[in-house]
Amino acid sequence: MPLGQRSFRRSAFASLLAAGLLGLTIRTAHADTEPRSDHSTAVAQDADPEAPRYVQPPPPRTRFVWSLGLGYVFQGLYGVPMGGADMDALLGAESATVTIGADIEAMSGSTHYGLGTTGLNAGPFIEGHFDRLHIGGGVRIGAFNVNRASNSGGLFSSSEGVFLRVSVDVFRFDSNAGAVFLFAKGSADTVGGALYGVACGAGVRF
Secondary structure, rough: HHHHHHHHHHHHHHHHHHHHHHHHHHHHHHHHHHHHHHHHHHHHHHHHHOOOOOOOOOOOEEEEEEEEEEEEEEEEEEEEEEEEEEEEEEEEEEOOOOEEEEEEEEEEEEEEEOOOOEEEOOOOOEEEEHHHEEEEEEEEEEEEEEEEEOOOOOOEEEEEEEEEEEEEEEEEOOOEEEEEEEEEEEEEOOOEEEEEEEEEEEEOOO
């Protein structure tokens, strides 16, 4: 082989080798500077269990809720004690931390002197959740009646007032969405005079 061809081939081989080494160097440098992918991050976290992990919070869940509670109510009007059955219903929208809806309460009883009493109230309601403890309240309007001693009707009056309600879940079911609870409720209404009431009982929430 002529000496010129040998020199040409040696020069070409040396050029190709230099180009390959240069490309490999550039590729390695680029790989070191580019950010790691999510897959490589996950692999690194799996290799190091102490590494901080990002957990996406679950989306807030809102559902329709209703409850029914039954109990006993004690009331006082003009110094006259009254007592009887109490029914308290709640319906609205519930999230993990709060319930907003309407509260409806019906009462039927009698005074200390044996005169029959009835009451019905309804109004907006908001309640905060603290694990099993629920605390809330609202305003309401309604009607109240005390029967007369004679058969000539009763002492009927409209009512306006406020109330505070506290309940504690004692048993949860339906993936903790429903519960059996105990409740206590205090109220202050005006029916021409101040009507105060305290009710307590148990109920079920769905």
